[in-house]
Amino acid sequence: MLDQTFSAKNFMNVYSQENRMGRIPVETMGLGFQAVVEEMKTVNSELQKLKSLKKSKKTDDIKKKIDELKKEQKDLKADKQKALFEEMQDLSSKVNSSAFRFKLEKVRIGDKMGFKINSKDHAQLFAMKQLQTNLQKTFKVKQANRHLIMTNIKLLLKTRRPFYIIRTDVTSFFESIPQDQLRHTITDNTLLSYKSKVFVNAILKEYEAEKAKLTNDECEGMKEGCGVPRGIGISSLLSEIYMRDLDNSIKKRPEVIFYVRYVDDIFMLLAELPQGKDIKSYYSELENAFKKKGLEMKTLTDNKCSIIDCTKQDDTKFEVTYLGYRLTIKGKMSKPEDDKSKPKWKYTDVAFSMSDNKKKRIINRIDNAFKHFDATNKYDIHQARNDLVDSLKLITGNVRLHKSKSGIKTGLYYNSDLLDDKNDLETLNTYLYSKKVNLHKNLFHTEDEKKAYLTALFCRIRKFNFVTAWETRKMYDLKDKRLKKIMKWLNDEKEEDKTTL
DSSP states (O other): OOOOOOOHHHHHHHHHHHHHTTOSOGGGSOHHHHHHHHHHHHHHHHHHHHHTSOGGGOOHHHHHHHHHHHHHHHHHHHHHHHHHHHHHHHHHHHHTSTTOOOOOEEEEETTEEEEEOOTTOHHHHHHHHHHHHHHHHHHTOOOOOHHHHHHHHHHHHTSSOOOEEEEEEBTTHHHHSBHHHHHHHHHTOSSSOHHHHHHHHHHHHHHHHHHTTSOTTTTTTOOTTBOOOTTOHHHHHHHHHHHHHHHHHHHTSTTEEEEEEETTEEEEEESSOOTTOOHHHHHHHHHHHHHTTTOOBOOTTSTTOEEEETTSSSOOEEEEEETTEEEEEEEEEEOOTTOTTSOOEEEEEEEEEEOHHHHHHHHHHHHHHHHHHHHHTTTOHHHHHHHHHHHHHHHHSEEEOTTSTTOOEEEHHHHSTTOOOOHHHHHHHHHHHTOOOOOOTTSOSSHHHHHHHHHHHHHHHTTOOHHHHHHHTOEEOOOHHHHHHHHHHHTTOOTTSOOOO
């Protein structure tokens, strides 16, 4: 049976997972734990120095010292686990006390108002992570896999059969979910622990209290008694739990070949339409199904909504954007070569290119990389150059996340591996090579020195190539701490903002 308690034992598991990803800095832990870690660093450093000595220099005294340090190292590991468990016990007591509260802080997420908890408050952080685990395992929900979705769409659109395509999304998705209906779904589940239900309800109450403090501009799309706090880890799970019944009912429709919802983005393939309906009336029917759940789909006139009829008997071309890709869909007519008398039959073909938003995001990161160089070269030109080079490594290439247990790869290729059209990559090359830099006026003694430096710098920049990096899956070795620093200025984020690759 699933242990859903907010106990020291479960918090130890939370710590292990979060620390592996580098999300819990030592300085945010208790003083006792910090002291043991510092002592371990000293012992490990001393032991490493002695071990690195040549065999001929390892006297009996040194060998004895190495053995002593190994024993001390082992004892310190035990002390570290003891200090950690004591800290987790303290956190568990705080979380399980009647005085404990989740506190939401407002934060901008793109053009939307979102919320976060103070991750430095470990009681809130560990309670939230355990609550996520409880919900995830009880309801067996998980976020859809973006790469798998797009791979399936590509395969289906290349099966040489006609489709009706619907691409749309839900307006103010997180802000619109009716809380009463969501509460019923959570409360009615007999497997979820009582404490977890109490916490979910408390978070929704806190969300309502914080909404009331927002200005009219900040609370756009928000309604009283509706919504889950955008940006909080639990909200994605709650939205998936709420949408599960509707998603399943749509998938079971006989005309639906493929249906997927990635948060609020929806993509559907229909083999046919129910008798007596055209594509527009079918869309209206979907709108009504979502309205019954308190949600509003984009209207047909919205630029995020596309309905495409690939069954018409003519050669046509459509474009639709989904999850970072632009899908160019071509309708073609063909007939079997072995029987000229048979009528032509319709099929579709598809080519994947980058969406405009994705290209814009990469261009913004290029701009921010050069902006960072311009702002920092007057203090330390060597560090500014290193920052620029590492930024371009991350923008044009790929990295392995060292803290990830499975060594996840991410970057240009791994986020866009389904591309058919490389023209977008060439466009990005052109933009990168057009960039200029602003050097502080007092960095060089002569104009010739400045010109020589710029020539060398731009020669280094031109070694970065989006097309080549994508084709070769170019990998760079950047440590996780370095990645976080780089992502700060690439995303033009403030210190407290969360970074994502």
